Amino acid sequence: MTTSLPSESIRNEFDLKPYLESRRAIVDSALLNYLHGSRRNDAEILAAMTYSIQAGGKRLRPILCMAAAHALGGSEAEALPVGCALEMIHTYSLIHDDLPAMDDDDVRRGKPTSHRAFSEATAILAGDALLTCAFQCLADHALQQPPQQNGQWLKIIALIASAAGQDGMIEGQMRDIAAEGNELALDELEQLHLLKTGALISAAIESGAILGHADAEAYRSLKEYGRCIGLAFQVADDILNEVGNPEIMGKAVGTDRLHRKNTYPALLGLSAARQKAADLVNRALRSLEIFDTKSDPLRAIARYVIERRR
Amino acid sequence: MTTSLPSESIRNEFDLKPYLESRRAIVDSALLNYLHGSRRNDAEILAAMTYSIQAGGKRLRPILCMAAAHALGGSEAEALPVGCALEMIHTYSLIHDDLPAMDDDDVRRGKPTSHRAFSEATAILAGDALLTCAFQCLADHALQQPPQQNGQWLKIIALIASAAGQDGMIEGQMRDIAAEGNELALDELEQLHLLKTGALISAAIESGAILGHADAEAYRSLKEYGRCIGLAFQVADDILNEVGNPEIMGKAVGTDRLHRKNTYPALLGLSAARQKAADLVNRALRSLEIFDTKSDPLRAIARYVIERRR
Numbered sequence: 263m264t265t266s267l268p269s270e271s272i273r274n275e276f277d278l279k280p281y282l283e284s285r286r287a288i289v290d291s292a293l294l295n296y297l298h299g300s301r302r303n304d305a306e307i308l309a310a311m312t313y314s315i316q317a318g319g320k321r322l323r324p325i326l327c328m329a330a331a332h333a334l335g336g337s338e339a340e341a342l343p344v345g346c347a348l349e350m351i352h353t354y355s356l357i358h359d360d361l362p363a364m365d366d367d368d369v370r371r372g373k374p375t376s377h378r379a380f381s382e383a384t385a386i387l388a389g390d391a392l393l394t395c396a397f398q399c400l401a402d403h404a405l406q407q408p409p410q411q412n413g414q415w416l417k418i419i420a421l422i423a424s425a426a427g428q429d430g431m432i433e434g435q436m437r438d439i440a441a442e443g444n445e446l447a448l449d450e451l452e453q454l455h456l457l458k459t460g461a462l463i464s465a466a467i468e469s470g471a472i473l474g475h476a477d478a479e480a481y482r483s484l485k486e487y488g489r490c491i492g493l494a495f496q497v498a499d500d501i502l503n504e505v506g507n508p509e510i511m512g513k514a515v516g517t518d519r520l521h522r523k524n525t526y527p528a529l530l531g532l533s534a535a536r537q538k539a540a541d542l543v544n545r546a547l548r549s550l551e552i553f554d555t556k557s558d559p560l561r562a563i564a565r566y567v568i569e570r571r572r
Numbered sequence: 573m574t575t576s577l578p579s580e581s582i583r584n585e586f587d588l589k590p591y592l593e594s595r596r597a598i599v600d601s602a603l604l605n606y607l608h609g610s611r612r613n614d615a616e617i618l619a620a621m622t623y624s625i626q627a628g629g630k631r632l633r634p635i636l637c638m639a640a641a642h643a644l645g646g647s648e649a650e651a652l653p654v655g656c657a658l659e660m661i662h663t664y665s666l667i668h669d670d671l672p673a674m675d676d677d678d679v680r681r682g683k684p685t686s687h688r689a690f691s692e693a694t695a696i697l698a699g700d701a702l703l704t705c706a707f708q709c710l711a712d713h714a715l716q717q718p719p720q721q722n723g724q725w726l727k728i729i730a731l732i733a734s735a736a737g738q739d740g741m742i743e744g745q746m747r748d749i750a751a752e753g754n755e756l757a758l759d760e761l762e763q764l765h766l767l768k769t770g771a772l773i774s775a776a777i778e779s780g781a782i783l784g785h786a787d788a789e790a791y792r793s794l795k796e797y798g799r800c801i802g803l804a805f806q807v808a809d810d811i812l813n814e815v816g817n818p819e820i821m822g823k824a825v826g827t828d829r830l831h832r833k834n835t836y837p838a839l840l841g842l843s844a845a846r847q848k849a850a851d852l853v854n855r856a857l858r859s860l861e862i863f864d865t866k867s868d869p870l871r872a873i874a875r876y877v878i879e880r881r882r
Contacts, residue, residue: 307738307746358700363692382673383749386696390668391738393700397707398733404726412722416714419729423708428617428701436617439693 276558278566282320285328285338289321293346296399310380310388311395314353317371322495323348323466326563330470330484333550333557337473343403344418344469347396351426352462354392357385359435372512397423418469425465434458446524452493454524460492483549487560490546491567497539498568500525504532511572539568586868588876592630595638595648599631603656606709620690620698621705624663627681632805633658633776636873640780640794643860643867647783653713654728654779657706661736662772664702667695669745682822707733728779735775744768756834762803764834770802793859797870800856801877807849808878810835814842821882849878 293315297308324345328338360367360375361382368378377385397419404415424430434457441454467488471481502511503518504527518525526535546564550557603625607618634655638648670677670685671692678688687695707729714725734740744767751764777798781791812821813828814837828835836845856874860867 305738305743305746306750307742311738354700358696361693361696363696377673383671384746386668386671386673387742387745389700390664390703391742393703394733394737394742398730398737401726401730401733405723405730409723412726413715413719416711416722416725420708420711420715423704423711427704427708428615428621432617432697432701432704433615435697436615436694440616 276562278559278562281559281562282325282566285325286321288342289324289345289349290316292342293349296343296346297395306380306384307387307391310376310384311392313379314357314376314388314392315350317353317373319349319352319371321345321349322563323352323462326463326488326491326560327466327470327473329557329559329563330467330488331473332470333484333553333560334471334474334476334480335556336470336475341470341473343399344422344473345466347399347422348462348466348469350392350396350399351422351431354389354396355426355431355435355462357389357392361385364435364439369513393426414472417472421468421472422462422465425461430457430461430465431459434461441524443522444524446529448529451524451526451529455493455496456489459496460489463492463495464488479552483552486549487546487564490542490549491564494539494542494546494564495567497526497535497542498570500527501532501535501539502570502572507571543568586872588869588872591869591872592635592876595635596631598652599634599655599659600626602652603659606656607705616690616694617697617701620686620694621702623689624667624686624698624702625660627663627683629659629662629681631655631659632873633662633772636773636798636801636870637776637780637783639867639869639873640777640798641783642780643794643863643870644781644784644786644790645866646780646785651780651783653709654732654783655776657709657732658772658776658779660702660706660709661732661741664699664706665736665741665745665772667699667702671695674745674749679823703736724782727782731778731782732772732775735771740767740771740775741769744771751834753832754834756839758839761834761836761839765803765806766799769806770799773802773805774798789862793862796859797856797874800852800859801874804849804852804856804874805877807836807845807852808880810837811842811845811849812880812882817881853878 294312297312297315324342327345327348328341331341332338356370357376359365360370361377367375369375373379375385376388380388400415400419400422404412404419407415426432434454437454438458441450446454464485467484468481471484476484500518503515503525506515508515519528526538530538543564547561550561553560604622607622607625634652637655637658638651641651642648666680667686669675670680671687677685679685683689685695686698690698710725710729710732714722714729717725736742744764747764748768751760756764774795777794778791781794786794810828813825813835816825818825829838836848840848853874857871860871860874863870
């Protein structure tokens with residue numbers, strides 16, 4: 263999809279593609295290193311965890327976390343274990359969402375879903391293991407840092423658990439299931455997405471803000487950025503499902519309409535949905551105005567969220 | 573079941589029944605307080621989490637954690653949040669184990685299992701939420717403690733995540749599923765149980781040891797105690813399934829034999845299985861010899877593990 267943005271925000275010449283590619287490679291390698299540090303390397307459960315971790319995501323959450331830390335002058339490397347934990351939680355949520363009792367999907371990113379490649383029991387346990395592993399990753403890493411940083415790591419663990427739990431992502435999935443076959447109002451749809459995908463994206467940004475020692479104003483601004491691009495990401499996803507190129511996307515399009523899903527294009531029409539995505543991205547960009555050029559990656563990612571073709 | 577113990581170990585006059593009842597009441601109330609502190613009190617997911625938490629367990633893991641801290645002169649109250657986290661993880665594992673894709677059980681402790689009382693999707697998510705909530709409970713509590721304790725809490729989070737994860741409880745469940753229809757050797761059965769139930773029971777004792785500031789010798793002794801009673805608990809469970817009173821137990825007996833499960837009585841015969849349980853309890857008691865009377869609850873629990881009738 264392409265959505266025109268006001269000229270004020272097109273002053274950014276940051277080259278996003280090599281940035282995303284290099285960060286994705288770093289995250290991929292850190293994730294595999296972490297999983298292969300497991301005690302029982304030949305175990306089926308590890309094979310199932312690795313299969314889904316390697317299924318090839320955009321690694322948006324880890325990259326957002328690293329970019330938020332960097333925007334404040336913090337270290338990207340320090341944010342990497344948090345990024346890995348976030349990606350493990352994101353991956354577990356996809357494995358469980360795909361299960362027959364939930365969305366019953368056979369294919370994700372062009373590959374059989376976990377319960378099709380392994381078994382339903384293994385898929386449930388691989389999801390459980392990735393969720394557990396995320397907290398182990400955070401606590402193990404925290405214990406290797408200087409003691410005066412312990413409190414910061416506990417804050418990050420609490421923040422991520424809250425975003426992923428019954429008041430965050432899981433409540434979003436409950437509402438998504440309950441919404442099937444019912445038409446939602448726009449604010450209900452927005453609440454659903456703020457929980458289902460927004461909570462973990464916000465936690466990625468906020469963790470980065472904690473690692474970058476954000477003051478109250480910077481934290482608030484980054485939080486607003488996270489909230490806006492989390493929603494924009496979902497609106498863009500809905501638009502891509504309506505008008506995207508299935509070859510580029512590696513999955514079928516038009517499926518939301520077929521299943522009468524609650525989407526922004528269905529509720530608002532395609533043109534108003536596009537405008538909504540652009541408005542959200544502009545709000546995200548405005549919230550970054552207090553930062554210097556170190557936040558250019560965050561600015562570029564905000565635009566990418568709605569300009570991407572898959 | 574009743575298994576005779578050598579006279580050396582019957583010098584304990586600690587009254588276990590009121591101890592277990594009072595601690596169980598404290599744990600029950602702390603668990604409900606914690607869940608009702610959730611932001612969305614009317615949510616279906618919270619109802620499902622509460623339903624399984626209230627299904628009425630023995631609260632063995634929380635009580636072991638409190639008793640281990642007490643044995644070292646530590647505070648039971650301080651161990652309570654850890655106990656709650658352990659019980660949430662134990663409860664999530666039961667919800668997921670009962671799912672149609674796993675053991676496909678309709679009844680647990682005389683009540684419909686989560687996926688029967690709610691839906692399969694809700695049961696999966698309630699398990700996910702309890703697992704996530706356990707880590708939130710630990711991190712939230714840790715952040716309310718003095719900063720010099722932060723490191724200790726990170727250690728406990730890492731320990732519990734490791735025990736619950738792909739190298740611990742989840743690997744045990746994978747092996748249990750793989751063992752269906754295959755006869756295991758005794759050491760394979762032991763490894764399975766050390767992972768499936770032993771890992772979390774050991775984590776309960778070891779967390780209590782950390783909270784009680786155990787030195788290396790005390791830690792080793794408590795770890796050995798945890799390992800022995802974890803296994804003894806499982807041997808006793810197998811024996812109860814063979815010869816227990818279904819009315820007292822609130823569930824059918826003889827089901828393991830019917831499903832040709834790998835159990836200690838099936839592998840060893842009933843009499844040798846009873847001896848094995850008694851030997852394990854005696855080893856657990858011997859490992860407590862370095863402690864004073866503050867470890868009497870641990871001694872009494874070790875006996876209870878094989879003397880219980882349900």
